[in-house]
Amino acid sequence: MSEFIEFLKSFHESARERFKSPLIGTFSIAFLIYNWRPIYILMFSKENAETRIEHVDVNYCSLWAIIIPLGVSLFYVLLLPELHVLVDKKLKNVTKERITEKIDIRVHRLTEDQRIFQLEFTNNQIKSGNKDLDELNNKLMSQQKLIDNMNEQHKSSSESYEKFIETGKINEENYKKMISDLNKQLERQRSQLKYEDLVNLANKKVRPYSLSDKNLLFNDFNIQYLDDKLMNALFDVFRETIANGKQFLQLSNLGKGLLEYYYAQGLVDYEMLLDETDGTSKYKVRTKV
Incomplete structure (x- = not known):
């Protein structure tokens, strides 16, 4: 089974x-x-x-x-x-x-599109080239006008400069003669001045200016223009205002200049103190004569 x-x-x-x-x-x-x-x-x-x-x-x-x-x-x-x-x-x-x-x-369509694009591009280039040529011609014309104007200005400036040179030569001779006359006149006036006149002149010229800290802001007197006679006349004023030998004073630029001058001449002696509170220098001056 x-x-x-x-x-x-x-x-x-x-x-x-x-x-x-x-x-x-x-x-x-x-x-x-x-x-x-x-x-x-x-x-x-x-x-x-x-x-x-x-x-x-x-x-x-x-x-x-x-x-x-x-x-x-x-x-x-x-x-x-x-x-x-x-x-x-x-x-x-x-x-x-x-x-x-x-x-x-599609290739045929793209080819036709490309050909149309090239034609349009060429046409635009031609238009742009014509526009650029027009702009270039306008710029050239403007530059030529500018050159012509500059030539005219140069010609006019040359003529003016030649006239100025001729005038300057005449003025130079006049200025030289004027300066020579003024120098001669100044020498004559200086030779006629006496010691008392120098002192009075020094007091008149110097006292409005500061020799110490009394009037520092308005000191614009320059000692490089003073001659020896006037410096000696100023010494009396300096001795009265500065060289008392009693206290330390803060000097202006004029005062420092006079101090260095008289110190070099052996007329004064001084001590310098540095103020630590404000960082300024102060001087105590004594006369030797």
């Missing part, structure tokens, strides 16, 4: 593997479709079995019932894939031609 069961299983597996074959599966489907009428009669007719078999045998049993499904299955399995390949190749060629045609159309 077990051997029979194994045989059935083996047959079932073999049959299933065979039915998986494309030819057998296709033939089975084609056979059922072509012979559906006798199959329907055998399965669902109300006549008895003998009558149904006899009817099917007489009307439907022929070689065509097998040849036609077999031919359909062979066509489906063998010829139909070849037809598919041929159709795919044909469609592929058609698709290539369509794509090529589209590409050609």
